[in-house]
Every structure is written in structure tokens, then in C-alpha cells.
Amino acid sequence: MTLDVALSHRFKDFALDVAFEAPAGVTVLFGRSGSGKTTVANALAGLLRPQSGRASINGTVLFDTAAGVWLPPHLRRVGYVFQEGRLFPHLTVRRNLLYGRWFARGAADGASFERVVRLLGLEHLLARRPGALSGGEKQRVALGRALLSRPQLLLMDEPLAALDEARKAEILPYLERIRDQTEVPILYVSHSVAEVARLATTVVALDRGRVVRAGPAAAVLSDPEAVPTLGVREAGAMLVGRVVRHHPDGLTEVALSAGPIFMPRLEVEPGVSLRIRIEAKDVIVARGRPEGLSALNILPAEVATVRRGAGGGVIVQFRAGQDLLLARVTRRSADALELIPGAACHLVMKSVAVAQADIGEVAQAD
Template sequence: MLDVCLTKKLGDFRLEAAFKAPAGVTAIFGPSGAGKTLIAKMIAGLTRPDAGHVRLGDQALFDAAAGVDIPPERRGIGFIFQEHRLFPHYSVRGNLAYGAGRRGDGESRVAFDKVVDILGLAALLERRPRDLSGGERQRVAIGRAILSNPEMLIMDEPLSSLDDARKAEILPLIETLTSEFGLPTLYISHSIEEIARLAETLVLMDRGAMKAAGPARELLSRLDLIRYTGGDDAGTIIEATVRAYDPAHSLLEVETETGSRLYLTGAEMAAGATLRLRIRARDIALASAPPKELSILNYFEGAIRDHCTGAQGMEEVLLDVGFPLAARITRRSFEAMALKKGSRVYALVKSVTLSRL
């Protein structure tokens, strides 16, 4: 458990944040200038808070009232920056070995060969950083941090400088590494796609103020937080299990936690496999009667739990379809359908818009 309560003033900018992060991936999300990196640096000991505390498990890393301020190198935190920060005069093997030799206070939980294998670095071990692509350098930086045998990882916008292809390559590696080694991870990003894929706990920041903290799936479905959870890209995360695959139409049939069946396009997955899906609010259409003779394969039956006026003529709607589901329709349609709290509706979702995370 990471327990954080921090205050910091830099010129006219004031930051206040207090949250508790359980094991797993905790994401700090917000726009540029929200204070995300500042929080990470204070937790890691690279910047001293004005007040508050940082506790990791039973150990106080910082406590202003008690006069505790453990140096960064003794905090047991592996920090992965936006820039790879590799040693240019070391080979890949040398950079990884430097990480492995940083802590000598106990047997490492992380095997060198296993990290190399997961990150696909075996063929790169004798190269220098200048001979690597951006994605390869970042994989080495991640490996070096993990091999330092940390108590937790902090990843500060680790994919921000990479193109979409490299991001798609590294994101599953981050998932594998954090689950394989059981490392609590603080992941900082302004990409809602990355957050939706990785995070179990979410901390929302804006202009130095913490807007909310809690389970990611819960916060991403709250209407009052849509402006902080992706705006136009806001949506709902659901967990599903693969039931069957239709090779003739390249369609996966999956079942949600509440028993609803969905169809989505894409590559085959084995029956019984679990996956995380994201349904964007703007990709949902509402109907007041059961859908018939439509090209849309997916729909949920439920009721309107809540709604509020959104931006630019939109109405934000929270549905109860066995789980909270956020939808966005025009205010004109909302009024024309005479919708209100408690109205029974059908939420329609096109298969091609479902994002497989």
C-alpha cells in the first residue's frame, strides 16, 4: 500500500494530493501542468514536499512532521523517465547490469534472463544506446529499473515520445512485467487509452488539485468526472470472457461479468480467455424499443440512472445495464425521446467501435 499526502508550492503553482494506492497499477492522469510528474518526483525523493508524508507499506519514506526524509537511492523505487537516460558508453548488457547491481540489500526477486526474455532484449545485449530505436531504448530503460530490485516502480510518461506502433509493442510488456513480478506501479500519463488498459486505481489531477481517487472502472464511469477522464474520449471499462470465435466473419463472442453477450471484430482468442474492453460514451446510441433489423450487433437493456448537460449540445447519460455504462447523445435527441431518470432504454454499440485493451 502506497500512502501519499503531499503539499508543494512552486511560485504561483500549488499542489495538494492525498491518496492511497493498493497493489497493482495506480495511474495518475491529467493534462500537462496538472502536477503529475511533481507528485512522482516527491514520492521518489527527487523533490522535497513542503508538508505531508509518503509511506510505502510499513516504511515512512517522508514525513515532514517526524523529520523523516529518506534519500532517493534508499527508497527502493525504480524510476522510469520520459527520456530513457541510458548510459551511452555502456552496452545494453552494461546498462541492465548496472540496474541489477544497484541494490545489495537482499536476494533479487527479479532474474536477469527473465527480464531480458520478456522485454525481447536478447539480440540487443551487445549494442550501444545510439544503435537502438526509441522503442528499444525505452525497453532497456524499463529493464534496468526492474533489475534494480525495487519495492515499487514509477513510470513517468514512458511512452510519450513513441509512435503508436511502438506504444502497441511496449504496453503489453508493461502489463506482463508488473503482473509477473508483482511490483506496485505508479503510472503517469495523459493518454486515456494507456490508463484504461493498465490502471486498477486512478488518481485524477488538474492544475495541482486532486479531483478524485479510487477504482479506475468506477471513476471512468462517473458523469461528474467526465471532463477529467478524457472528455470526448471518456467511456466505460468492462471485463469480459471469450466464449467463441467466428473465423468466417472474424468475430469474437464474449460474455461480460453480468452475462451479456457482445461481438467484436479482431483476431482469434482462445475460449475462456479474459480481456478488458473500453466502450466510449460517444459510440453509444440509445433506443426506447428493442432494436430490430439493424446492422448493430450489440445492445444492452437497462435504465437511466443519472444524466447531466454536457458540452456543445450534448447530454451525458449514466445507464444501469447490470453495470454502470456512460453514454453521450445530443440534447435534442434526449429531449425528443422524453428521457429522464428511470427511463428504460436500449444502449446500442457497434462492434467496430469496441476497443480491445
């Protein structure tokens, strides 16, 4: 699947002008509120007619203003999941799901009702009405309804924004299942770096209506130049590791390309690949290998790039094995340690620094 988008649209006090290509997987439109994310999604769904531009999915043109092409929304086969489930309150979960399947008439591909129910863990909810569901359950039903419409593109506009942290933790594994177990391409709108690290294959970062960075998730998240858009306080890198073993003292050992790291026990089987987000503020830098520390995770690394902001902070990008990590340090520390490209260092991270919400499973092909 390839989604090609190029569009411009001007509102009274905001101008959107974006162009990007989204390969297969989950493409996250990331940016602060007002950056234009939802406008792009609405244009693809046919809910907004851009003043100029063109968009296509696998060669199927959704709109082309120069050629006068405008495919009506009901013919686009685009599933849209909003911040709220928007379920029919008078229908059971089963009938809400079947409503989605009604739109799939004539489409030979797509997931079956039974498979979607299993995928999203909805078996015990089928007889209930939306009023008896939690927020996370409602979103799972909304996802199922969208999948059963057999879309060629699934749009998700901040589907976790209205949920508390417990409900987000509940639904994220289901989103990972959709990413890894279905062939439906996803355009996911978010302003949460944690969600990006857990879900994204590709990231398109927007700022004030413009694309400021686009590419594979790991590359964008670890790029110091993307930090102003992603947010300095949330800056961090996404690594992929493999669970090696569970130790008797309650720690799980994960193999990264630069060496092993240890985390509080994870309830996953050895051999499983994980995405692990490590925040820049949780990385301590040493020029030599430190001794006598309580921190268990010490990785050899080399300075790749250094980004000095206008204030007293510095974002340093390190290469550790095949991975890129970020550390946030003061200008004084960067100068004292002589952190320049090529400098050999060791990165120190506490085992308890990585939150459970920042760890997710990935498909073997990821």
C-alpha cells in the first residue's frame, strides 16, 4: 500500500500545505493541536474538500483538483475512528459491528466478523449496548465496526485522547494487533510521543500546517532536529530488542544491538521482539565506563550529533550498536564532557526508568 498526499487549504487564520508518501503499516500524523493533522484526515475521508491537491491509495485517486476528480466519501472505502466511539446507542455491540459490515457489500477482501471479534476481544460484549461499555470497550467496538467495512484505508483521529491512562493501556495492545495481524493500512493522528513509539511504522511530523520531518519511526524519534516539534520534555528514542530470559530476581533481560538491558519483569515469552521507548531525560552520559552504580543498564556508545538550543539545554544523539539514542544534558555538562561527534561514551539508564506504557510487542517482520 502506498498513500500519496499533496494538498493545500487555507482557513481564515491558518494555511495548510503538506505533501507526503505513506508506505504500508501505521503512518502517524504527529503534531501539536492546530498543526493540521485532522484537516488532512478529513480531506482523505471526503469530509473536507481541499482548495488544491491530489491524494491516491494504491493508484486509486481520491481527489485531484487539477483534473476535477472528487470521489464521493461513500465510495472511498475509508474507515474513520474518532476520539469518541460514536456508536449507535440503541443497538447492541453485535448490531453496531454488523452495521460496519453493511458498507462492505461487494468487497471481496477484508476480515470476517468472527475474526474481528476475536482480534479485539469482543466476544463477551456482543449482547451489550454502548451505555454499558467502558470508554476503552467503546473504542474497540468502533475499531471493529471500521474494520468490518473492509476499508482500503483506516483513519484514526486521536482514538485514545478521551481515555484515561488505564483505558489507554488496555486498548494499545489491540491497536498493535490490528497493525500486525491485518493488512489494512492505517493513518493515525496523534500528539502523543508514547503512542508514536508504540505504534508507528512511519512518522509525518507537522508544525503550523507544514511537514517538518517524515520517515521511519525510529529515525524521526531519534533525530535531534525533530525534537522541537516532538517536544523537548517528551524527547526519546525508540529501540527494538528481543527478550532473552526472565531472571529469578524479577528482572527481564532484553538484547539490544549494543548489549543487554534489564527491566522489571515483563509478561512476555523469551524470543518476543519489543519496541522500547527510552526518554532522553532518563539517559546519563559518562565518558568512561562507570563503576559502583545501582543502575544496571550501561551501553557503550559514540556521539553522533549534538543540537544546542537557545537556552541551557543540549540534545545529544548517540549511536549504540545499530541503534540511535538521545540524551538531554545541560550545556555545561556537554562542554565538560567534550561531547562532540565521534566521542566515545557510556550511556547509563535505570532499569525502572522505562514505563510499561513505553513497551510494546512488534511483529517479527518489523
